[in-house]
Amino acid sequence: MILDGLMLKTKILDEAKHEIEHKNLNLGLGIIQVGDNPNSNIYIKNKIKACEKVGIEVIYKKLDSSIVEEKLIELIESFNNDDNITGIILQSPLPSHLDFDKCSSYILSSKDVDGFTKENVYKLYLNQKGILPCTVKGIIRLLEEYKISLEGANIAIIGRGNIVGKPLAMAMENRNATVTLCHSKTKNIKDITRNADIVISACGIPHFVTEDMIKDGAVVVDVGISKVADKIVGDVDFDNVKDKASFITPNPGGVGPMTVAMIIDNLIEMGEE
Numbered sequence: 001m002i003l004d005g006l007m008l009k010t011k012i013l014d015e016a017k018h019e020i021e022h023k024n025l026n027l028g029l030g031i032i033q034v035g036d037n038p039n040s041n042i043y044i045k046n047k048i049k050a051c052e053k054v055g056i057e058v059i060y061k062k063l064d065s066s067i068v069e070e071k072l073i074e075l076i077e078s079f080n081n082d083d084n085i086t087g088i089i090l091q092s093p094l095p096s097h098l099d100f101d102k103c104s105s106y107i108l109s110s111k112d113v114d115g116f117t118k119e120n121v122y123k124l125y126l127n128q129k130g131i132l133p134c135t136v137k138g139i140i141r142l143l144e145e146y147k148i149s150l151e152g153a154n155i156a157i158i159g160r161g162n163i164v165g166k167p168l169a170m171a172m173e174n175r176n177a178t179v180t181l182c183h184s185k186t187k188n189i190k191d192i193t194r195n196a197d198i199v200i201s202a203c204g205i206p207h208f209v210t211e212d213m214i215k216d217g218a219v220v221v222d223v224g225i226s227k228v229a230d231k232i233v234g235d236v237d238f239d240n241v242k243d244k245a246s247f248i249t250p251n252p253g254g255v256g257p258m259t260v261a262m263i264i265d266n267l268i269e270m271g272e273e
Contacts, residue, residue, distance in 0.1 A: 003249040009257035016264045017054040027271045028057040030085040035065035040091050065095045076106045086271045087113035127174040136168045138258030150175040156193045158182045159202035201235035209236040222251040
């Protein structure tokens, strides 16, 4: 069965629009982009479109790629002090002369829509209430929608990045799953994935997850995105894996839409506090 993130995104946005109107929430999303990365342009367009659909104001600042760190931090702090802005996104990647971790650390944790600040990461580590990273939250929400239980499940995550892999491993453990976090140095990775009930790949290697890497009936979630011959492809060899898996996400159309939906979800959560 297909885990349809696009369909669920539409459902979530419809519910969000109703909730915002019913509770009379005044929400604003501040987006800061540095440079003109084509992928970032697409991601931001999708975020703005989602906000417009549910009635959230967007304050979007696109800065020249030559901007110095001090000026970027000044803008972040001005967004922190703007009561019309509920949450802030610093779009990655940044130009090489700017340190994303340093700059994003200036975002107030209470306005950290992406869940990347140290305070929110620490809350995740301690299994306390905080803002979950949108992709992590989107994956969990998608699995919950299809009644796929995490409790007691053996989960193999491929990729140990700070945006998906590491926080996803903590979030899954917090939900009583047993997690193996795999990476480029993992030995005998197929032995690990073949024993997993759920395989989640976020390594960014085209068609890395093949049919022989999963067991019959496994759940497969494809997070990674790559471009091959001007075509967007995922980490999973979808055509050959789909008949072996019990549930599988398409890519595109699976996790990506859920990430956008969870930005809206996080903004509502932050606006109600």
